[in-house]
Amino acid sequence: MKKKxxxxxxxxxxxLFVFFLITTYSVLKGYTREFDRLLLESAADFHTDLLTKMMTFFSxxxxxKPVVVISILFLGVIYLKYRNLQDVILxxxxxLGSVTLNVVLKMTIKRERPESSLIVESxxxxxxxxxxxxxxxxxxIIYLLWKHTPTVKARIIMITFGVSMILMIAFSRIYLGVHYASDIIGGVLISSFWLLTLLTIFQRYRKKEKKKSTQKDTC
Structure with a gap:
């Protein structure tokens, strides 16, 4: 019987994709202008020397370059420990897909950065x-460690760390005045869509490979 x-x-x-399209359309039409301005001004109210140093670090x-270094180190550890080349490829x-997608979208939409910022960005x-x-x-990192982390407590710590890093890096860009809030929202939506798509394709591929391997063993 064929599965539905x-x-x-x-x-x-x-x-995820529809919300990204809505966000992008709103940005192009200028509907987010007031929202973005209010959040930039609100973030500026929290400026202190210590917080600026922290946000500069997360940024x-x-x-x-730091992302590439972190990625290589993490992949090296994962590969040496589990010897799974498929995880490295994924x-x-x-x-690479996320970087390419970002470049294409930026060059297509061509939105200028906020005029005032604490650091210089191009x-x-x-x-x-x-x-x-x-x-x-x-x-x-959350996905790969989840596969090899058996305890609930360790998984909670791992997810908390990963989500916290995403939030801090995202907020740092608004705090430093180099991005509008809608830039962050659009980035989260389209990157989550890309990540989820590849993970789903990869999981389906691995299930098929496992099924084939099981059928061969039973023959």
Whole structure:
């Protein structure tokens, strides 16, 4: 008997993509202008020397070079311990795809950055590359460690750490005035969509491979 296609499983993908399209349309039409201005001004009210140093640090580790270093170190540890090349390939596809997607979207939308900021940044604003990189990197770290973490307590700590890093990197970009809040929202939505899509494809592929292997063993 042929299995029915699990259409309900598409709901998260559809919601993420639709919300991204809505956010992008709102940005292009200028509907988020007041919302973005209010959040930038609110973030500026919290400026202190200590907090600025903290946010500069989180912004730094969300930049390209630190992300690449963290990714290589993490992948090296994962591969040496579990010898799973498929995980390495998946990690690379998620990361490279996220970067490519960000470049294409920025060059297509060409949104200028906020005029006032605490640090100097170049390039276009929407969507936030730091946020997309954070979602891809720490999303993958959560996924890979989840597979090899048996205890509930350890999984809770792992998820808390990963989500906290994403939030801090994302907020740092608004605090420092180099991104609008809508840049962050758009980055989270499209990067989550990309991450979830690749993880789902990968999981289905592994199930098929496992099924084939089981059938061969029983023959």
């Amino acid at each position: 296609f699990p259409y309900k499983a598409l709901i998260p993908f559809i919601l 730094f580790i969300g930049a390209t 990690f690379a596809l998620v990361s 390039g276009y604003s929407y969507p936030s590359a730091h946020t997309m990189a954070a979602v891809s990197l720490y999303g993958m």
